[in-house]
Amino acid sequence: MVPRSALRVLIAAVVLTVCHPVGATSASMSPPLPPIRVAVLAYRGGDHANAVWEPTIRYLAGRFPDRGAEMVPLDLPGMEEAVQGRTVDFVLTNTGNYVELEARHGIARIATLQSSRTGTSGASVGSALIVRADRADIRDLADLKGRTVLASDPDAFGGFQVAWGEMVKAGIDPYRDLKELRFSGFPLDRIAFAVRDGDSDVGVLRACLLEELAAEGRIDPGRFRVLAPKAPPGFGCSVSTDLYPDWPLARLASTPETLAKAVAVALFQMPANDPAAAAGGYAGWTVPLDYQPVHALFRSLRIGPYRYLRELSLVDIAREHWQWLAVAALALLWWAIHSLRVEHLIKVRTAELHAANRGLRHEMAERRRAEEVARERQKDMDHIARLSILGEMASNLAHELNQPLGAISNYARGCTRRLEAGTGDPAQLAGATRAIAEQAERAGQIIARIRNFVRKRAPQPEPMDVNDGVHAAVALCEGQARTDSAAITLSLAGDLPPVLADRVQIEQVILNLVKNALDAMADTKPGGAGDAVRVVSIRTGRDREGRVEVAVADRGHGLAADAKARLFEPFFTTKPGGMGLGLSICRTIVEAHGGHLWASDNPGGGTVMRFVLPATTEEHRDDR
Numbered sequence: 001m002v003p004r005s006a007l008r009v010l011i012a013a014v015v016l017t018v019c020h021p022v023g024a025t026s027a028s029m030s031p032p033l034p035p036i037r038v039a040v041l042a043y044r045g046g047d048h049a050n051a052v053w054e055p056t057i058r059y060l061a062g063r064f065p066d067r068g069a070e071m072v073p074l075d076l077p078g079m080e081e082a083v084q085g086r087t088v089d090f091v092l093t094n095t096g097n098y099v100e101l102e103a104r105h106g107i108a109r110i111a112t113l114q115s116s117r118t119g120t121s122g123a124s125v126g127s128a129l130i131v132r133a134d135r136a137d138i139r140d141l142a143d144l145k146g147r148t149v150l151a152s153d154p155d156a157f158g159g160f161q162v163a164w165g166e167m168v169k170a171g172i173d174p175y176r177d178l179k180e181l182r183f184s185g186f187p188l189d190r191i192a193f194a195v196r197d198g199d200s201d202v203g204v205l206r207a208c209l210l211e212e213l214a215a216e217g218r219i220d221p222g223r224f225r226v227l228a229p230k231a232p233p234g235f236g237c238s239v240s241t242d243l244y245p246d247w248p249l250a251r252l253a254s255t256p257e258t259l260a261k262a263v264a265v266a267l268f269q270m271p272a273n274d275p276a277a278a279a280g281g282y283a284g285w286t287v288p289l290d291y292q293p294v295h296a297l298f299r300s301l302r303i304g305p306y307r308y309l310r311e312l313s314l315v316d317i318a319r320e321h322w323q324w325l326a327v328a329a330l331a332l333l334w335w336a337i338h339s340l341r342v343e344h345l346i347k348v349r350t351a352e353l354h355a356a357n358r359g360l361r362h363e364m365a366e367r368r369r370a371e372e373v374a375r376e377r378q379k380d381m382d383h384i385a386r387l388s389i390l391g392e393m394a395s396n397l398a399h400e401l402n403q404p405l406g407a408i409s410n411y412a413r414g415c416t417r418r419l420e421a422g423t424g425d426p427a428q429l430a431g432a433t434r435a436i437a438e439q440a441e442r443a444g445q446i447i448a449r450i451r452n453f454v455r456k457r458a459p460q461p462e463p464m465d466v467n468d469g470v471h472a473a474v475a476l477c478e479g480q481a482r483t484d485s486a487a488i489t490l491s492l493a494g495d496l497p498p499v500l501a502d503r504v505q506i507e508q509v510i511l512n513l514v515k516n517a518l519d520a521m522a523d524t525k526p527g528g529a530g531d532a533v534r535v536v537s538i539r540t541g542r543d544r545e546g547r548v549e550v551a552v553a554d555r556g557h558g559l560a561a562d563a564k565a566r567l568f569e570p571f572f573t574t575k576p577g578g579m580g581l582g583l584s585i586c587r588t589i590v591e592a593h594g595g596h597l598w599a600s601d602n603p604g605g606g607t608v609m610r611f612v613l614p615a616t617t618e619e620h621r622d623d624r
């Protein structure tokens with residue numbers, strides 16, 4: 001067997017020979033190449049897909065600077081449409097969807113994702129059937145009869161089809177033996193919430209999603225239990241089924257072979273510690289694995305490329321049992337009647353499935369429209385949150401403006417008195433007018449900062465220095481700090497790379513965290529000279545993964561355990577007059593930028609709020 005490293009070197013040599021033949025020059029007169037388009041299955045929604053897979057697409061763009069790369073997040077119907085219309089070059093999708101697209105449209109896998117949780121077999125895709133931990137009446141798969149089961153989509157591989165196969169092994173037909181089989185669509189997160197809230201008895205999740213939701217702090221893992229758990233060697237997640245190969249990256253039949261080879265080589269050469277692999281939660285890419293177990297599953301369920309096995313005809317039965325026809329004339333009549341009945345039932349069931357699919361597509365379209373409305377409302381909530389912050393700081397901002405305005409008034413009165421007394425020295429009057437101009441500019445800068453902060457506009461991501469955002473936010477809340485007899489200390493790293501972010505939104509996050517820190521110390525007694533108890537410390541730096549980190553620490557009373565668990569829930573607040581939207585909006589903004597926001601205890605007393613943002617690569621900045 002050829003070692004994997006030698007195989008990668010051989011492939012790289014072939015691609016380099018094809019892409020850069022001897023005598024070729026880089027100064028070609030050919031038109032610019034279009035970007036490499038990669039369709040990605042967004043099984044947890046577009047935002048999650050962007051956060052997980054956008055770094056991988058940026059990695060490919062960096063390896064192909066002459067054309068770049070772009071991601072197209074799609075659901076299952078959108079994936080089918082994109083492949084059929086050939087609007088993309090590659091697809092990154094779940095295992096089951098790949099097998100169907102391979103059979104219908106001839107796509108071919110060029111690499112297989114190597115998950116960081118892969119077991120010793122190399123497989124890492126399965127299903128976890130979850131119930132609430134307090135449901136003592138559901139202990140095994142046999143207890144699913146007469147229950148309500150919620151999955152994501154009939155065509156979702158880890159989200160339904162793998163669990164379907166396991167139910168069949170246990171003697172359960174999900175379309176006949178359950179009280180109700182429902183499909184929620186993407187994202188899969190809502191399935192865990194439905195089980196937690198009692199809206200469904202059992203939920204089908206893609207393997208490791210339960211652990212991901214727990215790590216994100218969105219669920220309490222102690223409230224769930226996995227049915228019929230298995231322990232595949234080397235696999236680190238709870239699972240109820242066998243494991244199958246992970247997601248493949250496949251090329252369309254229309255994608256040039258030289259481009260496919262070059263992309264495969266680029267992925268094989270990705271280091272295991274690359275930021276793209278860290279964001280995607282995988283350890284790299286490997287040569288395409290054997291997907292025959294998936295074909296065996298689909299064949300047993302008669303789905304995907306094997307749907308035709310559901311339709312039985314008299315000709316097929318006669319061809320299979322011709323040797324018995326001579327001695328089974330009466331049996332032939334019985335089989336004919338039976339076949340007609342089965343065919344009728346299949347047609348009825350197929351019609352019902354088509355009707356259900358049409359209803360699901362309509363429902364998914366309505367949900368997409370609802371998500372658009374929700375995004376617009378989120379923008380409005382961001383704007384309202386900024387206005388709320390400034391409303392609470394109104395008196396301090398008024399004090400900030402009164403200082404330059406009072407100085408302007410005093411200088412103007414002084415000039416007037418000198419002119420009326422006839423003692424006005426031109427040099428003194430010039431100095432006074434310059435001071436008036438300086439104070440007017442100061443007032444104008446304060447007003448400009450406020451206007452830029454509250455202006456309602458669409459997000460405008462651009463490379464920015466996080467330290468500039470810290471200074472801008474601190475400038476808006478210095479007045480409140482002085483009023484509260486508090487100090488704001490800065491410890492800003494000078495070698496930070498820029499981040500790709502909307503400047504106003506990042507300033508909103510920092511300002512909200514600083515204001516919360518000041519409010520948390522409102523009941524703290526101010527210290528004497530040299531002993532400032534009310535101190536807000538702001539620090540910037542880089543974490544172990546190279547991301548830019550911002551930490552805002554206070555010396556207040558800290559957070560109780562129950563408050564810390566619900567800190568980022570909408571409308572939850574520890575302030576008597578708070579709306580409970582600030583931290584929820586802050587986390588939404590940070591996660592939309594591919595980062596993460598969390599809280600921890602301050603060793604010196606109080607709370608530390610931290611968030612990280614991915615650094616902008618040199619290639620991305622050059623493209624802009």
